[in-house]
Amino acid sequence: MVKARGLDTKMSEPKIELRPIGTIRSELKERTGAPRQGNEGAPDAWLEVEDWAARALSGVAEGDRLIVITWLHRGRRDTFEVYPRGDRRHTLTGVFATRSPDRPNPLGLHPVVVHKIEGNRLLVGPIEAVDGTPVVDIKPEI
Amino acid sequence: MVKARGLDTKMSEPKIELRPIGTIRSELKERTGAPRQGNEGAPDAWLEVEDWAARALSGVAEGDRLIVITWLHRGRRDTFEVYPRGDRRHTLTGVFATRSPDRPNPLGLHPVVVHKIEGNRLLVGPIEAVDGTPVVDIKPEI
Numbered sequence: 001m002v003k004a005r006g007l008d009t010k011m012s013e014p015k016i017e018l019r020p021i022g023t024i025r026s027e028l029k030e031r032t033g034a035p036r037q038g039n040e041g042a043p044d045a046w047l048e049v050e051d052w053a054a055r056a057l058s059g060v061a062e063g064d065r066l067i068v069i070t071w072l073h074r075g076r077r078d079t080f081e082v083y084p085r086g087d088r089r090h091t092l093t094g095v096f097a098t099r100s101p102d103r104p105n106p107l108g109l110h111p112v113v114v115h116k117i118e119g120n121r122l123l124v125g126p127i128e129a130v131d132g133t134p135v136v137d138i139k140p141e142i
Numbered sequence: 143m144v145k146a147r148g149l150d151t152k153m154s155e156p157k158i159e160l161r162p163i164g165t166i167r168s169e170l171k172e173r174t175g176a177p178r179q180g181n182e183g184a185p186d187a188w189l190e191v192e193d194w195a196a197r198a199l200s201g202v203a204e205g206d207r208l209i210v211i212t213w214l215h216r217g218r219r220d221t222f223e224v225y226p227r228g229d230r231r232h233t234l235t236g237v238f239a240t241r242s243p244d245r246p247n248p249l250g251l252h253p254v255v256v257h258k259i260e261g262n263r264l265l266v267g268p269i270e271a272v273d274g275t276p277v278v279d280i281k282p283e284i
Contacts, residue, residue: 016160016213016276018247053246055222059239066238067284069249071158080197096208096280097201104195105160105278107211109251134158136247138238142209142284 018071020134021053022120028130031074035128036085037099038110044125047135054120060138062117068110069137070129075106108133111141160213162276163195164262170272173216177270178227179241180252186267189277196262202280204259210252211279212271217248250275253283 026045028034035042047068049057060066079102084090095103108129116123168187170176177184189210191199202208221244226232237245250271258265 016162016215016278018158018160019219020158021246053222056236056238056246058223058236059233060236064239067251069247069251073158077161080195081200091201094198094200094202096198097206097282099281103279104163104198105211107249107279109209109211109281109284111284136158137245137249139241139251140239142251142253 018136020050020071020136021056021138022047022049022135024070024127024129024131024133024135026127026129026131028128031101031130034130038112038126038128040128042126042128044115044123045127045129047122047124049120049122051120057120057122060114060117060122062114064114065141066112066114066124067139067141068112068124068127068135069139070108070110071134071136072101072106072108072129073132073134074130075101075103077104077106079103107136160278162192162213162278163198163280164189164191164277166212166269166271166273166275166277168269168271168273170270173243173272176272180254180268180270182270184268184270186257186265187269187271189264189266191262191264193262199262199264202256202259202264204256206256207283208254208256208266209281209283210254210266210269210277211281212250212252213276213278214243214248214250214271215274215276216272217243217245219246219248221245249278
């Protein structure tokens with residue numbers, strides 16, 4: 001039995017729509033050249049939370065360790081396998097075994113420390129997400 | 143200046159649509175009574191990956207520690223503050239400082255071990271997600 005591959009396959013699940021709750025404001029402007037992980041020399045960045053979601057920040061304090069969940073809006077959703085770290089000497093690997101930003105649902109998980117809070121804005125880092133990346137959730141560290 | 147609160151506030155961001163890549167098949171059928179976290183007595187469960195996404199599993203092996211990202215489809219998206227663990231003796235707290243399944247984008251992060259792989263199905267656990275929960279991403283542990 002041959003099974004169709006790709007995103008054009010019919011899917012029975014209902015639609016799930018994310019509403020960005022904030023945006024990353026970073027000195028990193030381009031994916032090219034950006035660190036691949038937060039702990040590989042990434043800078044701190046401001047996380048600006050939308051006014052409508054600001055109430056959900058109560059209880060978040062400077063010094064907290066959080067997981068920021070982003071939507072990696074420049075990721076390719078039709079990529080299923082990659083050479084890890086873009087190095088073709090590595091074995092072609094399914095994206096679920098990697099942190100590639102190219103994946104069916106390009107969600108990013110960023111463990112960060114909250115360095116400063118100014119109203120709806122959190123200075124967090126280190127974080128490798130580029131400027132303008134939508135933020136979809138914030139949680140305590142796992 | 144008074145700012146409007148709530149999900150009816152206009153949002154300038156483009157729509158972001160998640161496509162479930164799989165589904166949790168669990169003995170936990172109802173949110174009521176389910177453990178609040180995987181490490182609080184949750185069972186193992188099968189993660190069934192859709193055929194169209196199965197190629198992204200290559201490289202995932204038994205014994206791997208993964209983060210499963212779910213869409214907590216029974217979460218309330220209009221909840222911004224909660225009493226942690228539903229206990230009103232606690233302080234009313236913003237959902238971004240908690241793991242409440244009620245939040246603007248009810249994503250769940252589940253650190254699990256892969257116990258068995260059978261084709262497109264992974265036996266993973268412990269995991270507190272209820273039966274039928276959509277899975278939107280799988281990543282190596284942070």
